[in-house]
Amino acid sequence: MKKSTKKERFLTVVLKLIHKKGFKATTMRDIAHDLNFEVANVYNYIDSKQSLLEEYLFDIQDEFHSAIDPILDSSHTAKEKLSLIISSYIRITAQRPYEQALLVNEWRNLKEPKLQEFVERRKAYENKLQGVVTAGVEQGEFRSLNVEIATQTILASLRWLYQRYLETEVKLNPVEIDRQLTTLIFEGISKN
Amino acid sequence: MKKSTKKERFLTVVLKLIHKKGFKATTMRDIAHDLNFEVANVYNYIDSKQSLLEEYLFDIQDEFHSAIDPILDSSHTAKEKLSLIISSYIRITAQRPYEQALLVNEWRNLKEPKLQEFVERRKAYENKLQGVVTAGVEQGEFRSLNVEIATQTILASLRWLYQRYLETEVKLNPVEIDRQLTTLIFEGISKN
DNA sequence: TATTTACATGAACAAATGTTCATCTTTTTT
DNA sequence: AAAAAAGATGAACATTTGTTCATGTAAATA
Numbered sequence: 001m002k003k004s005t006k007k008e009r010f011l012t013v014v015l016k017l018i019h020k021k022g023f024k025a026t027t028m029r030d031i032a033h034d035l036n037f038e039v040a041n042v043y044n045y046i047d048s049k050q051s052l053l054e055e056y057l058f059d060i061q062d063e064f065h066s067a068i069d070p071i072l073d074s075s076h077t078a079k080e081k082l083s084l085i086i087s088s089y090i091r092i093t094a095q096r097p098y099e100q101a102l103l104v105n106e107w108r109n110l111k112e113p114k115l116q117e118f119v120e121r122r123k124a125y126e127n128k129l130q131g132v133v134t135a136g137v138e139q140g141e142f143r144s145l146n147v148e149i150a151t152q153t154i155l156a157s158l159r160w161l162y163q164r165y166l167e168t169e170v171k172l173n174p175v176e177i178d179r180q181l182t183t184l185i186f187e188g189i190s191k192n
Numbered sequence: 193m194k195k196s197t198k199k200e201r202f203l204t205v206v207l208k209l210i211h212k213k214g215f216k217a218t219t220m221r222d223i224a225h226d227l228n229f230e231v232a233n234v235y236n237y238i239d240s241k242q243s244l245l246e247e248y249l250f251d252i253q254d255e256f257h258s259a260i261d262p263i264l265d266s267s268h269t270a271k272e273k274l275s276l277i278i279s280s281y282i283r284i285t286a287q288r289p290y291e292q293a294l295l296v297n298e299w300r301n302l303k304e305p306k307l308q309e310f311v312e313r314r315k316a317y318e319n320k321l322q323g324v325v326t327a328g329v330e331q332g333e334f335r336s337l338n339v340e341i342a343t344q345t346i347l348a349s350l351r352w353l354y355q356r357y358l359e360t361e362v363k364l365n366p367v368e369i370d371r372q373l374t375t376l377i378f379e380g381i382s383k384n
Numbered sequence: 385t386a387t388t389t390a391c392a393t394g395a396a397c398a399a400a401t402g403t404t405c406a407t408c409t410t411t412t413t414t
Numbered sequence: 415a416a417a418a419a420a421g422a423t424g425a426a427c428a429t430t431t432g433t434t435c436a437t438g439t440a441a442a443t444a
Contacts, residue, residue, distance in 0.1 A: 006391080022300055024216040028432060040434080041392050049432065079382070105300075108214055133381070142381045149356075149372045150381055156352040157345045164344075180341045188380035189325070189334045189342055190271070198421080220402060232404080233422050241402065390441070401430075411420070 010035065010045045015056060015098045019166070023053055023106045054114050057107055060099035061121055063092055068128050078136030079186075082154075085129060086182055089158045094174050097165035104159050126151060154185055202227065202237045207248060207290045211358070215245055215298045246306050249299055252291035253313055255284055260320050270328030271378075274346075277321060278374055281350045286366050289357035296351050318343060346377055 017034050018026050028049060032039045046052045067088040071081055093100045110118050130151040136142035142150070158181065164172060209226050210218050220241060224231045238244045259280040263273055285292045302310050322343040328334035334342070350373065356364060 022216075024214075025301075027430080029430090037391085038393050039432090040394075043433075044391060082381075108297075109217075136381070141383060143375065143379070143383055145375065145381070146368075146372050149369070150376060152352050152355075153349045153373065153376050154381070156348040160344050160348040164341075176338075177341070180338050181345065183335065183337065184342060184345050184380065186380045186382040187335070188376065188378045189274075189328070189337065189346070190378040191333060191335055219400080221400090229421085230423055231402090232424075235403070236421060386444080388441105388443070390439105392439075393437085395435090397432105397434085399431085399433105402428100404427080405425090407423080409420105409422075411418100413418070414416085 007045060011055075014052065015102070018053075018056075018106065019098050019101050023102075023109045050111060050114075053102075053106065053109055056099060056102050057110065057118060058121075060092075060096060060103050061118065061125075063096070064089070064125055065121070067092060068125065072128055072132070077141060078132050078139060079141045081132045082129075082136065083182060083186075085132065086154075086158065086185065087178055090161065090174060090178050090181065093158070093161050094165060094172070094177075097162040100162040101166060104162065126155065129155065157181060157185055199237060203247075206244065207294070210245075210248075210298065211290050211293050215294075215301045242303060242306075245294075245298065245301055248291055248294050249302065249310060250313075252284075252288060252295050253310065253317075255288070256281070256317055257313070259284060260317065264320055264324070269333060270324050270331060271333045273324045274321075274328065274377075275374060277324065278346075278350065278377065279370055282353065282366060282370050282373065285350070285353050286357060286364070286369075289354040292354040293358060296354065318347065321347065349373060349377055 013034055014026075014031050017031060021030065028039050028042050032042050035042075046055075068085055071084045071088065074081070074084075076084065107115075107118055107122075130147055133142065133147045133151050133154070137144055137147060161177070161181070164177075205226055206218075206223050209223060213222065220231050220234050224234050227234075238247075260277055263276045263280065266273065266276075268276065299307075299310055299314075322339055325334065325339045325343050325346070329336055329339060353369070353373070356369075
């Protein structure tokens with residue numbers, strides 16, 4: 001029940017380890033080794049390997065929901081809403097790239113019933129975004145495209161971004177990233 | 193050296209199994225069970241679990257390279273080349289969605305030195321696409337965007353598509369999919 | 385200071401996993 | 415029909431893996 005700084009260090013170190021090796025390939029002994037203590041001690045920090053993954057994933061997933069909800073509730077146009085959603089997505093990715101990487105790559109390792117819960121919540125997020133796309137199409141702000149394809153494409157355009165924050169040494173300018181992705185999603189690559 | 197139909201059946205069944213459970217989670221016993229024979233017999237079809245993954249991944253990866261190379265060598269404009277690359281990508285995805293799923297999700301399970309080889313070849317593909325984007329920007333056909341971001345975004349817009357072929361019962365019209373994705377990538381979602 | 389809580393260890397275990405081997409049967413090739 | 419190749423089996427193996435337990439020490443709280 002204590003807000004221990006040791007636990008925070010634990011979670012940070014292990015997060016990077018899991019990202020590097022993959023969840024399945026990361027053993028409890030790997031974790032202990034990286035933290036310079038013995039295997040058994042890992043269980044003073046977490047209940048099980050599975051619960052560790054659950055902690056990470058549901059926490060970051062919640063953050064995405066917390067970011068999109070107030071945008072949906074606002075009185076902005078669909079176009080403005082989409083723009084704000086993109087910005088919030090990029091901001092979270094910039095702040096927590098490792099967790100975002102887990103969200104994209106390791107959710108399959110959840111087990112039932114947590115897996116189903118996760119998939120449902122992700123679907124809920126997609127539906128929220130799809131609602132904005134649908135509204136935009138109906139109001140003539142967006143092209144009359146297949147909204148499911150459009151929604152998935154927008155999401156895909158955002159989901160790869162964490163890689164740039166992890167694999168590059170260069171400090172990225174979030175405002176510039178935002179501008180680039182917003183342009184691509186709204187206007188496409190063609191000049192005219 | 194024989195073109196055995198049994199080997200083909202083996203590869204098809206196992207491909208779907210690996211996609212469903214994930215490579216790491218799929219055990220040799222799982223494989224044997226799905227094929228209605230005993231574990232030891234699996235080794236009459238393959239050398240090892242690792243080599244199985246390698247077979248799938250390098251085979252489908254080769255197909256993507258075979259598709260993009262003649263397009264690059266043609267005398268089309270950058271815009272036309274990009275359009276053709278998108279179409280070829282969608283065609284391969286439609287024909288081999290399970291392998292495409294492996295390509296996206298399971299390549300991390302390769303081990304050195306195959307892992308490095310795979311990553312280099314994938315990087316080569318990305319560079320080929322990026323060359324087209326760069327040419328398009330230089331010739332004023334495309335917006336003057338960050339070409340790396342644009343390239344990754346285009347790829348991301350295509351990489352999610354296999355899901356629609358696997359998770360949907362509905363027969364998809366590849367021509368229509370093509371039109372939707374091409375529009376999104378070239379023109380974006382905005383109407384004006 | 386006394387006591388509870390947090391952090392740490394070594395040993396052990398049961399289950400799971402990839403792989404090998406000797407052997408047998410079926411199918412294909414000569 | 416004989417020989418060779420392909421397909422199949424059961425038993426066994428050495429490792430690896432997640433987890434538990436009893437016990438000890440350091441730190442925080444009362």
